[in-house]
Amino acid sequence: MKKYHLKNLDCASCAAKIERGVSQLDEVKFVSVNFATSTMTLDCADDQKALAEVQAIEPEVQIVEPNQRSGDLSKSELFENKAELLRILLTVIILLGGLLFEDQLLKSPFGIGKYLVFGIAYLISGYKVVRTAAKNIIKGKIFDEQFLMTIATLGAVAIDEMPEAVAVMLFYVVGEFFQDFAVNRSRRSVQSLLALKPEYANLKLDTEIAQVDPETVNVGQTIIVKAGERIPLDGLVIDGNSLVDTSALTGESIPTPVNPQAIVLSGMINKSGVLTVEVTKPYRESSIARILELVENAASKKAETEKFITTFARYYTPVVVFSALVLALIPPLLITGATFEDWIYRALVVLVISCPCALVISIPLGYFGGIGGAAKRGVLVKGSNYLDALTELKTVVFDKTGTLTKGEFKVSKIVTANNFTETQVLQYAAQVEANSNHPIAAAIVAEYTPKVDLSNVEDVEEIPGHGLIAKADGKTITVGNDRLLHRENIEHPVCDVEGTVIHLAVENTYAGYIVISDNIKDDAQDAIDKLNAKNIKTMMLTGDNKNAANSIARKLKIDQYYSELLPEDKLDHLERIISESQPGKVAFVGDGINDAPVLARADIGIAMGALGSDAAVETADVVLMTDNPSKVVTAVDIAHKTRKIVWQNILFAMGVKLMFIGLGVIGIATMWEAVFGDMGVALVAIFNAMRVKN
Numbered sequence: 001m002k003k004y005h006l007k008n009l010d011c012a013s014c015a016a017k018i019e020r021g022v023s024q025l026d027e028v029k030f031v032s033v034n035f036a037t038s039t040m041t042l043d044c045a046d047d048q049k050a051l052a053e054v055q056a057i058e059p060e061v062q063i064v065e066p067n068q069r070s071g072d073l074s075k076s077e078l079f080e081n082k083a084e085l086l087r088i089l090l091t092v093i094i095l096l097g098g099l100l101f102e103d104q105l106l107k108s109p110f111g112i113g114k115y116l117v118f119g120i121a122y123l124i125s126g127y128k129v130v131r132t133a134a135k136n137i138i139k140g141k142i143f144d145e146q147f148l149m150t151i152a153t154l155g156a157v158a159i160d161e162m163p164e165a166v167a168v169m170l171f172y173v174v175g176e177f178f179q180d181f182a183v184n185r186s187r188r189s190v191q192s193l194l195a196l197k198p199e200y201a202n203l204k205l206d207t208e209i210a211q212v213d214p215e216t217v218n219v220g221q222t223i224i225v226k227a228g229e230r231i232p233l234d235g236l237v238i239d240g241n242s243l244v245d246t247s248a249l250t251g252e253s254i255p256t257p258v259n260p261q262a263i264v265l266s267g268m269i270n271k272s273g274v275l276t277v278e279v280t281k282p283y284r285e286s287s288i289a290r291i292l293e294l295v296e297n298a299a300s301k302k303a304e305t306e307k308f309i310t311t312f313a314r315y316y317t318p319v320v321v322f323s324a325l326v327l328a329l330i331p332p333l334l335i336t337g338a339t340f341e342d343w344i345y346r347a348l349v350v351l352v353i354s355c356p357c358a359l360v361i362s363i364p365l366g367y368f369g370g371i372g373g374a375a376k377r378g379v380l381v382k383g384s385n386y387l388d389a390l391t392e393l394k395t396v397v398f399d400k401t402g403t404l405t406k407g408e409f410k411v412s413k414i415v416t417a418n419n420f421t422e423t424q425v426l427q428y429a430a431q432v433e434a435n436s437n438h439p440i441a442a443a444i445v446a447e448y449t450p451k452v453d454l455s456n457v458e459d460v461e462e463i464p465g466h467g468l469i470a471k472a473d474g475k476t477i478t479v480g481n482d483r484l485l486h487r488e489n490i491e492h493p494v495c496d497v498e499g500t501v502i503h504l505a506v507e508n509t510y511a512g513y514i515v516i517s518d519n520i521k522d523d524a525q526d527a528i529d530k531l532n533a534k535n536i537k538t539m540m541l542t543g544d545n546k547n548a549a550n551s552i553a554r555k556l557k558i559d560q561y562y563s564e565l566l567p568e569d570k571l572d573h574l575e576r577i578i579s580e581s582q583p584g585k586v587a588f589v590g591d592g593i594n595d596a597p598v599l600a601r602a603d604i605g606i607a608m609g610a611l612g613s614d615a616a617v618e619t620a621d622v623v624l625m626t627d628n629p630s631k632v633v634t635a636v637d638i639a640h641k642t643r644k645i646v647w648q649n650i651l652f653a654m655g656v657k658l659m660f661i662g663l664g665v666i667g668i669a670t671m672w673e674a675v676f677g678d679m680g681v682a683l684v685a686i687f688n689a690m691r692v693k694n
Contacts, residue, residue, distance in 0.1 A: 130146075148355050200213065202229075203223055231268045312356075389621075395586045396588075399541060401591075426447060585603040
């Protein structure tokens, strides 16, 4: 999969034509042309053949190879050039002069002065449009906006409406100029989001510090990050204390303190002290590189609305052209007193107002703005199709540990039985649990003050979903949940204990239990309350015991929960939840590693606080760059705002166009008003789409 920049791609319908044409090649497995970023994502057995097809479809488009383009848009890309503005101004002067002295021009022999002045103005403003339309007609590719404008203006010339022909072409060119400005402003806004790549890294060498390209730094090397600099690579702080600004990654503006042994990520800004960092990942695998890739690639996964508008525009324009032809020819033949000149003029008005630019441009920009706005708030959405899916959300299923709770386990209580002491219970538990990497095991080991002696521990057996059995000091030690005790037929006086509980038995004699506490995240309650307020059902799937799950569910007012689940049980439960939630969508929110199968199966997989997790980025459809459950609500809100603005544009554009078509048919609207209305609708729709980013 490669990404190419398409320079001079200034037409949304051109982007659609390129995508459609290239996709028809046998060698192409996948192609997506993103007008919003002027890029083409291509998976093809023969790239050169696909690129040649692009040039055949749009000769003026220049293809820039991957990694050969700087991150910022140049000024030449924001505006065609100064000559374009000069051309517009010159046309305005000639048109105004022609209108001011039209009577004198008509007095010239055969009215040649009128045709000369307005003809020059028409050629200055519209020669590019006419030339493009002619080239496309020769190639058999018609029915685009250049074709519509060319037919409409030449038709006006044919019925001796020279000033209107010039005015229509001028307004169209001016509209295109401002339209390009609006689109490129949106592109520049997105580029400012993507221009987070650190320009250099201060590489620490034996006797000096050298500024180098971050991509040339290897894992294990040491870099220096000074105050005010952006951290160029993911790494481990080995010296220094500071505050870092994580807003570029998480959307949170509050500085985070970092000390030696802290993990720092590329894209963060060092606010105060000097940090010495050991690089743990190459640049291409760093956090900021993955984020930029996700945001840029997101547009390749298009929403159904976006696909529909592209297809709609493809068939809409030919229908409009043939309808205008019928309007020009039939009424004069059927209506007494009707003239061809009058009805041809009305047909030309319909052609002008019917251009689908507003829809074809504003819809992709709306979705791309939604994706960019979400990224600014610390939510990575992998495609506009997932934005649409979030608006249809009916159920959100949460994992418990590390998602709704902090995942910071700590021993809060030890209860003994059968004459065992607290020290003995903790010691035996620590000896066995030291062989596990589970967070609960780590909490028990951390609570045991002396260093755990593993020399007398042997025959360790881990039973998934239950616990561990091992020999310590020659005795069989059983450590795990209540199910493990029942499995081993060990008698115990208590089964239901609130919280996360680890039971212990020595030689099949019950010794007691350890209660592990895990605090609820600060914003978890707010997240659940807001989801419930949106009539989105909340559920929880956890491998923890029933009492611990019930305690969390009760405190957070979660609608439904299932506890003591093995990984495969979670998948089975999610399958059932999805079938019961039809036609609504189901999202699963998890840590992105242990819950990868469930994240992949959900309609929308949401990885929680998994910025540093490759598994989360790969598996999830939405990645929350902080540990805050409330970001789920943020994602839903952005999705609804995006959908609302997209439909505002669709209804507004279609409504205004239908109104002008009606006025044109009955002879009220003029070509001046039609072209002004058409370009006005396009600009309003584009600027409305840009609101999504705010």
